[in-house]
Amino acid sequence: MTAFCVLWVPLFYLFRRSFTQSHSSGVWALILGSITAIIQFFLGYLVSPGGFGFSRIAFGFIDIVSLPVIVPLLIYFFILFFKGFHGNTDFAGFALLWMIPVGALRAISWSSTSDPILLIMAPLLWTALAVGIPFFINMIFDNFRWYTAAFCAVGILILPVFACFTYWAFFSQHELLGFVLLIITHIPLGLSLFFDIRRV
Numbered sequence: 001m002t003a004f005c006v007l008w009v010p011l012f013y014l015f016r017r018s019f020t021q022s023h024s025s026g027v028w029a030l031i032l033g034s035i036t037a038i039i040q041f042f043l044g045y046l047v048s049p050g051g052f053g054f055s056r057i058a059f060g061f062i063d064i065v066s067l068p069v070i071v072p073l074l075i076y077f078f079i080l081f082f083k084g085f086h087g088n089t090d091f092a093g094f095a096l097l098w099m100i101p102v103g104a105l106r107a108i109s110w111s112s113t114s115d116p117i118l119l120i121m122a123p124l125l126w127t128a129l130a131v132g133i134p135f136f137i138n139m140i141f142d143n144f145r146w147y148t149a150a151f152c153a154v155g156i157l158i159l160p161v162f163a164c165f166t167y168w169a170f171f172s173q174h175e176l177l178g179f180v181l182l183i184i185t186h187i188p189l190g191l192s193l194f195f196d197i198r199r200v
Contacts, residue, residue: 132188
């Protein structure tokens with residue numbers, strides 16, 4: 001399970017890279033991802049999880065699943081904002097590269113627990129968010145209409161919440177709910193891969 005946590009994101013990145021052209025400022029993604037991973041490794045978690053209530057949900061959102069992927073997406077947005085949105089952009093590629101060192105150091109931290117929720121479920125949810133949120137962002141850029149933008153904005157806001165509650169559901173041993181949320185969370189990723197492969 002530790003090997004899965006280390007290898008899943010880089011292998012998924014290489015798989016996606018095989019049929020997409022990345023313009024994701026890859027060096028900066030790896031550098032900044034490494035810096036944030038090292039800082040969090042030594043500082044520890046931002047939220048102290050309690051039992052199964054709100055603190056556990058906040059812990060899942062901030063420390064485990066959602067915020068670690070949202071941060072590189074925001075950083076990439078600001079990089080593009082100051083450079084100008086010229087040429088092809090690759091939010092997903094930037095976020096996936098950022099998460100490679102994060103996943104490696106998280107695997108070291110979590111290896112002693114042998115917890116499949118952390119070592120397997122978390123990397124799956126990282127890739128779902130790293131590709132799923134940019135799927136909605138690209139829909140706004142590619143075909144801007146007010147109704148498209150509204151739908152995609154809802155998707156961008158809801159997807160990290162679904163991912164967080166997926167973690168909470170499995171932690172709380174609500175496996176059926178967890179699997180349903182896991183499938184829903186991965187739908188944008190599946191659609192993104194489908195359309196990317198069709199363009200090849």
